[in-house]
Amino acid sequence: MAGMQTWTDRKIEEIVADLLRAGVAISALVVFVGACFYLARYGHTPANYGVFNGEPTDLRNLHGIIHSARQLRSRGVIQLGLLCLIATPVARVALSIWGFAAEHDRLYMIFTGIVLIILLYSLLGSGSAF
Amino acid sequence: MNILEFTLLLAMGSFLAGLLGSLTGLGGGVVLVPLLTIFFKVDIRYAIGASLVSVIATSSGAAAYYVKQGFSNIRIGMFLEIATTLGALGGAFLAAFVSTRALAIIFGVMLLYSAYLSRKPRTPQERNLPPDSLATRLRMNGSFPSEEGVRNYNVQHVPAGFGLMFGAGALSGLLGIGSGAVKVLAMDQAMKIPFKVSTTTSNFMIGVTAAASAGVYLNRGYIDPGLSMPVMLGVLAGSLLGVRILMKAETRILRLVFSLVLVLLGAQMIYQGIAGKI
Numbered sequence: 001m002a003g004m005q006t007w008t009d010r011k012i013e014e015i016v017a018d019l020l021r022a023g024v025a026i027s028a029l030v031v032f033v034g035a036c037f038y039l040a041r042y043g044h045t046p047a048n049y050g051v052f053n054g055e056p057t058d059l060r061n062l063h064g065i066i067h068s069a070r071q072l073r074s075r076g077v078i079q080l081g082l083l084c085l086i087a088t089p090v091a092r093v094a095l096s097i098w099g100f101a102a103e104h105d106r107l108y109m110i111f112t113g114i115v116l117i118i119l120l121y122s123l124l125g126s127g128s129a130f
Numbered sequence: 131m132n133i134l135e136f137t138l139l140l141a142m143g144s145f146l147a148g149l150l151g152s153l154t155g156l157g158g159g160v161v162l163v164p165l166l167t168i169f170f171k172v173d174i175r176y177a178i179g180a181s182l183v184s185v186i187a188t189s190s191g192a193a194a195y196y197v198k199q200g201f202s203n204i205r206i207g208m209f210l211e212i213a214t215t216l217g218a219l220g221g222a223f224l225a226a227f228v229s230t231r232a233l234a235i236i237f238g239v240m241l242l243y244s245a246y247l248s249r250k251p252r253t254p255q256e257r258n259l260p261p262d263s264l265a266t267r268l269r270m271n272g273s274f275p276s277e278e279g280v281r282n283y284n285v286q287h288v289p290a291g292f293g294l295m296f297g298a299g300a301l302s303g304l305l306g307i308g309s310g311a312v313k314v315l316a317m318d319q320a321m322k323i324p325f326k327v328s329t330t331t332s333n334f335m336i337g338v339t340a341a342a343s344a345g346v347y348l349n350r351g352y353i354d355p356g357l358s359m360p361v362m363l364g365v366l367a368g369s370l371l372g373v374r375i376l377m378k379a380e381t382r383i384l385r386l387v388f389s390l391v392l393v394l395l396g397a398q399m400i401y402q403g404i405a406g407k408i
Contacts, residue, residue, distance in 0.1 A: 010200060012204070013197045013198075013200070013202070013204060014197070014198065016197060016204075017193070017194040017195075017197040017198055018194070020190045020191075020193055020194040020197075021191075021194040023190060024187060024190045024191050024194070024366065027187075027362075028187075028362070028363060028366055031359055031362055031363060032363065034355065034359065035137075035359045035360075035363070038355070038356060038359065039133070039134055039137060042133050042356070043132065043133055043134035043137075044132050044133070044134065045132060045133055046131065046132055046133070047131050047132060047133045047135075047136035047137075049170070049171070049172040049173060049176050049354070049357055050171045050172065050173060051173060052173035052175045052176060054350065054351030054352070055351035055352075055353065055354060055355075056351075057351075059351070059353075059355065060348060060349050060350070060351050061348075061349065074355075075355040075356065076355075078355035078356070078358070078359045079353070079355045082183055082348075082353060082355065082358055082362065083348075085183060085186050085187060085190075085362065086183075086186060086341050086344045086345070086348070087341075088186065088190050088337070088341075089186060089189070089190060089337040089338045089340075089341040090338075090341055092190075092337075092338070093208075093211075093338060096204065096208060105269075107268070107269070108205060108208060108209075108269075111208050111209050111212060112208050114212050115208060115211045115212055115215055115338070118212070118215040118216060118219065118342060119215060119338070119341060119342055121219070122215070122218075122219050122222075122341075122342045122343065122344075122345040122346060123341075123344075123345035124345075
Protein backbone atom coordinates (compact mmCIF):
# COMPACT_ATOMS: atom_id res chain seq x y z
CA MET A 1 0.00 0.00 0.00
CA ALA A 2 3.00 2.32 0.20
CA GLY A 3 2.80 3.11 -3.52
CA MET A 4 4.14 6.32 -5.10
CA GLN A 5 0.76 8.08 -4.81
CA THR A 6 0.77 7.79 -1.03
CA TRP A 7 3.98 9.81 -0.70
CA THR A 8 3.12 12.97 1.15
CA ASP A 9 5.08 15.69 2.92
CA ARG A 10 4.02 14.07 6.15
CA LYS A 11 5.43 10.70 5.26
CA ILE A 12 8.73 12.20 4.15
CA GLU A 13 8.88 14.15 7.40
CA GLU A 14 8.44 11.00 9.43
CA ILE A 15 11.34 9.32 7.66
CA VAL A 16 13.40 12.49 8.15
CA ALA A 17 12.56 12.45 11.87
CA ASP A 18 13.86 8.90 12.21
CA LEU A 19 17.05 9.80 10.36
CA LEU A 20 17.64 12.78 12.65
CA ARG A 21 17.08 10.73 15.75
CA ALA A 22 19.47 8.03 14.54
CA GLY A 23 22.15 10.58 13.57
CA VAL A 24 22.01 12.30 16.95
CA ALA A 25 21.99 8.99 18.85
CA ILE A 26 25.00 7.59 16.97
CA SER A 27 27.05 10.76 17.35
CA ALA A 28 26.18 11.12 21.05
CA LEU A 29 27.24 7.51 21.62
CA VAL A 30 30.58 7.94 19.82
CA VAL A 31 31.26 11.21 21.67
CA PHE A 32 30.41 9.54 24.98
CA VAL A 33 32.78 6.61 24.36
CA GLY A 34 35.54 9.07 23.43
CA ALA A 35 34.73 11.10 26.55
CA CYS A 36 35.33 8.09 28.83
CA PHE A 37 38.79 7.51 27.32
CA TYR A 38 39.52 11.21 27.40
CA LEU A 39 38.59 11.74 31.05
CA ALA A 40 40.43 8.59 32.15
CA ARG A 41 43.55 9.83 30.43
CA TYR A 42 43.51 13.61 30.91
CA GLY A 43 41.04 14.03 33.81
CA HIS A 44 43.66 15.27 36.25
CA THR A 45 45.57 17.67 34.05
CA PRO A 46 44.68 21.35 34.43
CA ALA A 47 42.05 22.78 32.06
CA ASN A 48 43.18 25.73 29.98
CA TYR A 49 41.07 27.09 27.14
CA GLY A 50 41.88 30.73 27.79
CA VAL A 51 44.53 30.84 25.08
CA PHE A 52 43.61 30.01 21.50
CA ASN A 53 46.16 27.73 19.84
CA GLY A 54 43.90 26.03 17.31
CA GLU A 55 43.59 22.28 17.00
CA PRO A 56 46.45 20.12 15.66
CA THR A 57 46.09 19.40 11.95
CA ASP A 58 45.05 15.77 12.47
CA LEU A 59 41.87 17.01 14.21
CA ARG A 60 40.97 19.46 11.45
CA ASN A 61 40.11 17.20 8.51
CA LEU A 62 38.31 13.96 7.79
CA HIS A 63 41.42 11.99 6.94
CA GLY A 64 43.29 12.98 10.09
CA ILE A 65 40.26 12.47 12.34
CA ILE A 66 39.61 8.94 11.04
CA HIS A 67 43.30 8.08 11.38
CA SER A 68 43.36 9.41 14.94
CA ALA A 69 40.10 7.67 15.90
CA ARG A 70 41.32 4.34 14.52
CA GLN A 71 44.27 4.47 16.86
CA LEU A 72 41.69 4.98 19.62
CA ARG A 73 43.09 8.37 20.56
CA SER A 74 40.37 9.81 22.76
CA ARG A 75 40.31 13.26 21.15
CA GLY A 76 40.11 11.66 17.72
CA VAL A 77 37.14 9.49 18.74
CA ILE A 78 35.25 12.52 20.12
CA GLN A 79 36.00 14.49 16.96
CA LEU A 80 34.66 11.58 14.87
CA GLY A 81 31.41 11.73 16.84
CA LEU A 82 31.20 15.48 16.21
CA LEU A 83 31.72 14.84 12.49
CA CYS A 84 28.77 12.40 12.52
CA LEU A 85 26.72 15.14 14.14
CA ILE A 86 27.70 17.72 11.49
CA ALA A 87 26.84 15.16 8.79
CA THR A 88 23.31 14.62 10.17
CA PRO A 89 21.67 17.81 8.76
CA VAL A 90 23.54 17.25 5.48
CA ALA A 91 22.08 13.74 5.24
CA ARG A 92 18.69 15.22 6.00
CA VAL A 93 18.93 17.63 3.07
CA ALA A 94 20.08 14.81 0.78
CA LEU A 95 17.17 12.64 1.90
CA SER A 96 14.71 15.47 1.20
CA ILE A 97 15.80 15.55 -2.47
CA TRP A 98 14.80 11.92 -2.72
CA GLY A 99 11.52 12.72 -0.98
CA PHE A 100 10.66 15.55 -3.38
CA ALA A 101 11.57 13.25 -6.27
CA ALA A 102 9.06 10.71 -4.98
CA GLU A 103 6.46 13.50 -5.03
CA HIS A 104 7.50 14.53 -8.56
CA ASP A 105 8.18 18.05 -7.31
CA ARG A 106 10.89 19.28 -9.70
CA LEU A 107 10.96 22.84 -8.35
CA TYR A 108 11.80 21.75 -4.82
CA MET A 109 14.28 19.14 -6.01
CA ILE A 110 16.20 22.05 -7.54
CA PHE A 111 15.97 24.23 -4.40
CA THR A 112 17.08 21.37 -2.17
CA GLY A 113 19.88 20.52 -4.61
CA ILE A 114 21.17 24.10 -4.34
CA VAL A 115 21.21 23.87 -0.52
CA LEU A 116 23.06 20.54 -0.70
CA ILE A 117 25.68 21.99 -3.08
CA ILE A 118 26.28 24.96 -0.73
CA LEU A 119 26.63 22.58 2.23
CA LEU A 120 29.02 20.28 0.39
CA TYR A 121 31.01 23.25 -0.81
CA SER A 122 31.38 24.40 2.80
CA LEU A 123 32.46 20.95 3.95
CA LEU A 124 34.58 19.85 1.01
CA GLY A 125 35.57 22.86 -1.03
CA SER A 126 36.12 25.89 1.17
CA GLY A 127 39.10 24.90 3.25
CA SER A 128 39.27 21.23 2.28
CA ALA A 129 38.12 20.08 5.71
CA PHE A 130 37.66 16.63 4.23
CA MET B 131 40.54 23.42 38.00
CA ASN B 132 41.41 20.10 36.38
CA ILE B 133 39.79 18.73 33.23
CA LEU B 134 37.45 16.36 35.08
CA GLU B 135 35.96 19.15 37.23
CA PHE B 136 35.86 21.51 34.27
CA THR B 137 34.03 18.93 32.13
CA LEU B 138 31.41 18.16 34.78
CA LEU B 139 30.72 21.83 35.56
CA LEU B 140 30.52 22.64 31.86
CA ALA B 141 28.17 19.72 31.19
CA MET B 142 25.84 21.05 33.92
CA GLY B 143 25.96 24.59 32.52
CA SER B 144 25.29 23.28 29.01
CA PHE B 145 22.38 21.21 30.29
CA LEU B 146 20.77 24.41 31.64
CA ALA B 147 21.52 26.28 28.39
CA GLY B 148 19.93 23.50 26.33
CA LEU B 149 16.91 23.41 28.64
CA LEU B 150 16.38 27.20 28.47
CA GLY B 151 17.05 27.25 24.74
CA SER B 152 14.53 24.61 23.79
CA LEU B 153 11.90 25.91 26.23
CA THR B 154 11.95 29.41 24.77
CA GLY B 155 12.51 28.33 21.17
CA LEU B 156 15.54 30.61 20.85
CA GLY B 157 18.19 27.87 20.84
CA GLY B 158 21.00 27.34 23.34
CA GLY B 159 23.83 29.09 21.47
CA VAL B 160 22.98 32.61 22.65
CA VAL B 161 23.47 31.49 26.26
CA LEU B 162 26.42 29.16 25.64
CA VAL B 163 28.91 31.56 24.11
CA PRO B 164 28.74 34.07 27.00
CA LEU B 165 28.63 31.22 29.53
CA LEU B 166 31.85 29.78 28.10
CA THR B 167 33.71 33.07 27.70
CA ILE B 168 32.61 34.83 30.90
CA PHE B 169 32.34 32.04 33.46
CA PHE B 170 34.71 29.44 32.05
CA LYS B 171 37.26 31.92 30.65
CA VAL B 172 37.33 30.14 27.29
CA ASP B 173 38.70 31.97 24.23
CA ILE B 174 35.76 33.18 22.12
CA ARG B 175 36.94 31.21 19.06
CA TYR B 176 36.81 27.89 20.92
CA ALA B 177 33.46 28.97 22.38
CA ILE B 178 32.02 29.64 18.91
CA GLY B 179 33.18 26.22 17.66
CA ALA B 180 31.60 24.38 20.62
CA SER B 181 28.39 26.41 20.33
CA LEU B 182 27.97 25.56 16.63
CA VAL B 183 28.21 21.87 17.46
CA SER B 184 25.58 22.28 20.18
CA VAL B 185 23.23 24.10 17.78
CA ILE B 186 23.27 21.11 15.43
CA ALA B 187 22.58 18.76 18.35
CA THR B 188 19.62 20.82 19.64
CA SER B 189 18.13 21.30 16.21
CA SER B 190 18.34 17.66 15.14
CA GLY B 191 17.19 16.35 18.53
CA ALA B 192 14.15 18.61 18.83
CA ALA B 193 13.25 18.51 15.11
CA ALA B 194 12.70 14.77 15.29
CA TYR B 195 10.00 15.55 17.86
CA TYR B 196 8.34 18.55 16.17
CA VAL B 197 8.28 17.03 12.70
CA LYS B 198 5.99 14.23 13.88
CA GLN B 199 3.45 16.82 15.02
CA GLY B 200 3.15 18.30 11.52
CA PHE B 201 3.96 21.92 12.40
CA SER B 202 7.14 22.58 10.44
CA ASN B 203 6.82 23.40 6.74
CA ILE B 204 9.70 21.74 4.88
CA ARG B 205 9.10 23.72 1.67
CA ILE B 206 9.39 27.10 3.38
CA GLY B 207 12.40 25.81 5.33
CA MET B 208 14.21 24.43 2.32
CA PHE B 209 13.64 27.49 0.14
CA LEU B 210 14.87 29.87 2.86
CA GLU B 211 17.85 27.58 3.57
CA ILE B 212 19.34 28.77 0.27
CA ALA B 213 19.64 32.25 1.82
CA THR B 214 20.81 31.14 5.28
CA THR B 215 23.49 28.70 4.10
CA LEU B 216 24.95 31.30 1.71
CA GLY B 217 24.88 33.86 4.53
CA ALA B 218 26.49 31.39 6.93
CA LEU B 219 29.37 30.68 4.55
CA GLY B 220 29.99 34.41 4.15
CA GLY B 221 29.84 34.97 7.91
CA ALA B 222 32.22 32.11 8.67
CA PHE B 223 34.79 33.51 6.21
CA LEU B 224 34.40 37.03 7.65
CA ALA B 225 34.93 35.78 11.22
CA ALA B 226 38.64 35.20 10.55
CA PHE B 227 39.13 38.91 9.79
CA VAL B 228 37.09 40.38 12.66
CA SER B 229 38.79 41.01 16.04
CA THR B 230 37.60 39.06 19.08
CA ARG B 231 36.71 42.34 20.81
CA ALA B 232 34.47 43.31 17.92
CA LEU B 233 32.91 39.83 17.97
CA ALA B 234 32.17 40.20 21.70
CA ILE B 235 30.49 43.57 21.17
CA ILE B 236 28.45 42.33 18.17
CA PHE B 237 27.43 39.37 20.29
CA GLY B 238 26.38 41.55 23.21
CA VAL B 239 24.20 43.71 20.96
CA MET B 240 22.71 40.53 19.48
CA LEU B 241 21.87 39.30 23.01
CA LEU B 242 20.14 42.54 23.97
CA TYR B 243 18.20 42.45 20.70
CA SER B 244 17.15 38.84 21.32
CA ALA B 245 15.98 39.88 24.80
CA TYR B 246 13.89 42.65 23.25
CA LEU B 247 12.41 40.26 20.68
CA SER B 248 11.54 37.65 23.25
CA ARG B 249 9.64 40.27 25.30
CA LYS B 250 7.91 41.98 22.44
CA PRO B 251 4.19 41.17 22.46
CA ARG B 252 3.06 39.61 19.22
CA THR B 253 0.54 41.61 17.24
CA PRO B 254 -2.72 39.71 16.76
CA GLN B 255 -2.34 38.14 13.35
CA GLU B 256 -4.73 38.81 10.56
CA ARG B 257 -5.65 35.25 9.81
CA ASN B 258 -7.21 35.29 6.38
CA LEU B 259 -4.67 37.06 4.21
CA PRO B 260 -5.16 36.67 0.46
CA PRO B 261 -2.67 34.35 -1.24
CA ASP B 262 0.50 36.04 -2.50
CA SER B 263 1.30 35.14 -6.13
CA LEU B 264 5.00 34.37 -5.56
CA ALA B 265 4.32 32.27 -2.48
CA THR B 266 1.63 30.40 -4.37
CA ARG B 267 3.97 29.68 -7.26
CA LEU B 268 6.52 28.41 -4.74
CA ARG B 269 3.83 26.22 -3.16
CA MET B 270 4.55 27.56 0.34
CA ASN B 271 1.03 27.95 1.64
CA GLY B 272 0.11 25.21 4.06
CA SER B 273 -1.86 24.17 7.08
CA PHE B 274 -1.12 23.02 10.60
CA PRO B 275 -3.06 21.50 13.52
CA SER B 276 -4.32 24.22 15.91
CA GLU B 277 -6.72 24.08 18.87
CA GLU B 278 -9.67 24.87 16.57
CA GLY B 279 -8.75 22.15 14.08
CA VAL B 280 -6.62 22.38 10.97
CA ARG B 281 -5.79 26.00 10.10
CA ASN B 282 -4.66 27.14 6.65
CA TYR B 283 -2.24 30.00 6.09
CA ASN B 284 -1.04 32.07 3.14
CA VAL B 285 2.61 33.10 3.13
CA GLN B 286 3.39 36.80 2.36
CA HIS B 287 6.44 38.92 1.40
CA VAL B 288 8.76 36.14 0.25
CA PRO B 289 11.61 38.46 -0.96
CA ALA B 290 11.75 40.32 2.39
CA GLY B 291 11.86 37.02 4.27
CA PHE B 292 14.61 35.73 1.97
CA GLY B 293 16.71 38.86 2.58
CA LEU B 294 16.31 38.65 6.37
CA MET B 295 17.31 35.00 6.24
CA PHE B 296 20.56 35.92 4.50
CA GLY B 297 21.33 38.23 7.43
CA ALA B 298 20.39 35.51 9.92
CA GLY B 299 22.78 33.12 8.17
CA ALA B 300 25.64 35.63 8.24
CA LEU B 301 25.15 36.22 11.99
CA SER B 302 25.11 32.48 12.53
CA GLY B 303 28.38 31.96 10.68
CA LEU B 304 30.02 34.94 12.37
CA LEU B 305 28.96 34.15 15.94
CA GLY B 306 28.48 30.39 16.09
CA ILE B 307 24.81 30.57 17.02
CA GLY B 308 21.69 29.30 15.29
CA SER B 309 20.23 32.84 15.19
CA GLY B 310 16.82 31.32 15.75
CA ALA B 311 15.43 34.65 17.00
CA VAL B 312 16.12 36.37 13.68
CA LYS B 313 14.71 33.43 11.71
CA VAL B 314 11.51 33.44 13.75
CA LEU B 315 11.27 37.23 13.28
CA ALA B 316 11.62 36.88 9.51
CA MET B 317 8.92 34.22 9.22
CA ASP B 318 6.53 35.49 11.88
CA GLN B 319 6.70 39.25 11.30
CA ALA B 320 7.71 39.60 7.63
CA MET B 321 6.18 36.54 6.01
CA LYS B 322 3.12 36.38 8.32
CA ILE B 323 3.55 32.68 8.97
CA PRO B 324 1.75 31.42 12.13
CA PHE B 325 4.01 31.49 15.20
CA LYS B 326 4.07 27.77 15.86
CA VAL B 327 4.96 27.05 12.25
CA SER B 328 7.65 29.75 12.40
CA THR B 329 9.38 28.46 15.55
CA THR B 330 9.35 24.81 14.52
CA THR B 331 10.50 25.57 10.97
CA SER B 332 13.24 27.80 12.43
CA ASN B 333 14.30 24.93 14.66
CA PHE B 334 14.65 22.69 11.61
CA MET B 335 16.64 25.36 9.78
CA ILE B 336 19.20 26.27 12.46
CA GLY B 337 20.90 22.86 12.25
CA VAL B 338 21.38 23.09 8.49
CA THR B 339 22.68 26.67 8.78
CA ALA B 340 25.12 25.66 11.52
CA ALA B 341 26.36 22.70 9.47
CA ALA B 342 27.22 25.12 6.64
CA SER B 343 29.67 27.03 8.84
CA ALA B 344 30.86 24.05 10.92
CA GLY B 345 33.07 22.74 8.09
CA VAL B 346 34.90 26.05 7.86
CA TYR B 347 35.39 26.22 11.64
CA LEU B 348 36.56 22.61 11.90
CA ASN B 349 39.18 23.30 9.26
CA ARG B 350 40.39 26.37 11.15
CA GLY B 351 40.86 24.37 14.35
CA TYR B 352 38.10 26.14 16.33
CA ILE B 353 36.32 22.89 17.26
CA ASP B 354 38.09 21.40 20.27
CA PRO B 355 36.96 17.85 21.18
CA GLY B 356 37.63 18.21 24.92
CA LEU B 357 35.53 21.36 25.12
CA SER B 358 32.79 20.41 22.64
CA MET B 359 32.17 17.01 24.26
CA PRO B 360 30.53 18.19 27.54
CA VAL B 361 28.80 21.03 25.68
CA MET B 362 27.23 18.72 23.10
CA LEU B 363 26.14 16.03 25.56
CA GLY B 364 24.86 18.57 28.09
CA VAL B 365 22.91 20.67 25.60
CA LEU B 366 21.42 17.58 23.98
CA ALA B 367 20.16 16.19 27.30
CA GLY B 368 18.84 19.62 28.32
CA SER B 369 16.98 20.23 25.08
CA LEU B 370 15.39 16.78 25.05
CA LEU B 371 14.06 17.42 28.55
CA GLY B 372 13.00 20.96 27.55
CA VAL B 373 10.91 19.75 24.63
CA ARG B 374 8.97 17.51 26.99
CA ILE B 375 8.46 20.22 29.63
CA LEU B 376 7.38 22.73 26.98
CA MET B 377 3.92 21.18 26.78
CA LYS B 378 3.04 22.00 30.41
CA ALA B 379 5.12 25.04 31.31
CA GLU B 380 3.87 28.61 31.26
CA THR B 381 5.81 30.17 28.39
CA ARG B 382 5.17 33.76 29.54
CA ILE B 383 7.23 33.25 32.71
CA LEU B 384 9.92 31.29 30.88
CA ARG B 385 10.31 34.09 28.36
CA LEU B 386 10.63 36.64 31.16
CA VAL B 387 13.38 34.65 32.89
CA PHE B 388 15.13 34.05 29.60
CA SER B 389 15.11 37.70 28.56
CA LEU B 390 16.50 38.78 31.95
CA VAL B 391 19.36 36.30 31.55
CA LEU B 392 19.99 37.62 28.04
CA VAL B 393 20.13 41.25 29.21
CA LEU B 394 22.65 40.42 31.96
CA LEU B 395 24.88 38.38 29.65
CA GLY B 396 24.62 40.90 26.82
CA ALA B 397 25.62 43.84 29.02
CA GLN B 398 28.52 41.80 30.39
CA MET B 399 29.75 40.83 26.90
CA ILE B 400 29.65 44.42 25.66
CA TYR B 401 31.49 45.64 28.77
CA GLN B 402 34.22 43.02 28.35
CA GLY B 403 34.54 43.72 24.65
CA ILE B 404 34.98 47.45 25.27
CA ALA B 405 37.33 46.90 28.23
CA GLY B 406 39.39 44.53 26.08
CA LYS B 407 39.20 41.60 28.51
CA ILE B 408 38.30 39.01 25.88
